[in-house]
Structure formats: C-alpha cells, structure tokens
Amino acid sequence: MAPVPTKDKKRRGKRLPSGRQYAVVAAWTVAAITTAWTAIVAKEAGRRPPVLAEVRMPQTPVARVQTRSAVVTPATWAVGAPDPEPVVEVVVEEYPAEVAAFAGDPVVRWFNGRPVRPARELTMVVTAYSPDERSCGESADGITATLHSVETNDFCLVAADPVLLRYGSMLTIPGYDEGRIVPVLDCGGAIKGHRLDVLYPTHERAREWGRRKLKVVVWEYADGLPAENPRRER
Secondary structure (H helix, E strand, O other), X not given: OOOOOOOOHHHOOOOOOOHHHHHHHHHHHHHHHHHHHHHHHHHHHHHOOOOOOOOEOOXXXXXXXXXXXXXXXXXXXXXXXXXXXXXXXXXXXXXXXXHHOOXXXXXXXXXXXXXXXXXXXXXXXXXXXXXXXXXXXXHOOOEOOOOOEOOOOOOOXXXXXXXXXXXXXXXXXXXXXXXXXXXXXXXXXXXXXXXXXXXXXXXXXXXXXXOEEEEEEEEEEOOOOOOOOOOOOO
C-alpha cells in the first residue's frame, strides 16, 4: 500500500520534533527566565542596603546553674530505697579578656559587642513615630537616614538632631524598650535641638507614647576605642 501524501508540500520530508527536543527547548527556556529573574532580584537588592543584625548585647554574663541525675549503681541502690537527690552543678562562664576587665564594674553595660558607660544626661522632649506614610510621608521607604532598615534592633531606634547627637549615639530613654540602650540611626525635619523621636512598628503604638519630657542618658564606649561609623555597619 502506497503512503498517503501530505497536503503541505513544504512539510514533506521534514520530521516533527521529538519529545527529547521539546525537553531541551523547555530547559533552555526555564534557564533563560531564571537568569532574567535573578538579574532583576540582584538589581533590586542592590538598591537597598541589607538589614543590620541585632545590635543589642546582653549584660555581663552570670554563673549558670544546671542539674543532672545522680548515677545509680547496684552497689548504691537497694529495693525500696528513695531515689537519689539530683546533683546541682554551678557552671561559671569564663569571661573573655576584654569582658573580664569590666566584669566588676556595676555601671558598665554591653552594646554592640563592646563595653559602654554613662557619659552625660540630657533633658529632651521625646515623641514617637512609625515607619509608615502617616509618620514619614513620602520618605516611608523603610530605610533610616543612616541607610539601616527600620527593623534594626527589633524596631528599637531613635531619630535625633545630628548636630546635638551624632549618628550612632547610644541612649537609654525611660519607658522605651524597657530601658535598654538604643542607637540613634535616624533624623527628622522637625527633630531639632533637644528633641527625640523613638520608633515603634505601628502608628497606633507611636501615638500611645504621646509627648514626654524626660531625662535621657547618653552612653559612650568604655574600651578607649573610637566609635564606629553607623553607615559602615550594614
């Protein structure tokens, strides 16, 4: 029986793509799309600085107490005997050399991996803001004046007048972040002179703060080394 001729003469003698050829084309298509998407993501990532890790440091470490069960052997155990008392062990953490030098100072605290101490006290008018449009308007891009994310230090940071308090200054503010040391990483058009703006994640929480006149403690590094530039700590 003679083969049935095709209706399209141009397709005569040409083979249709095999399943393997389709797979190769699909793989190249996926690779091209992935490459383009990676380039877009890389470009967007380059436009915004990375999020700074948690800058809060714990206070001077203390001794750690742990318990373990006493070892029971046939020689020390008898039927009906009470269970042995657990053994309590006190494990004393060894201080690194740079920590040991300040371990006995009740004033020294630790921030950003370094010892700090109170330097001066300022009376400031303290308000609050949030990182959304209601507080920041057109500047609500999630990035502070020092190019850090607003999520730095778990949303606990301060906007101040850099003429009075340079970027990177360390403060403790009564009623804010449970009295922990917080960094100055932002500024504001209305924040001039003896004024501060503390950050809260939401506008509602910022409004709860209101306006307060407080005595704020400014801290300094106690290791004799210069302070870092916060724009480089990203």
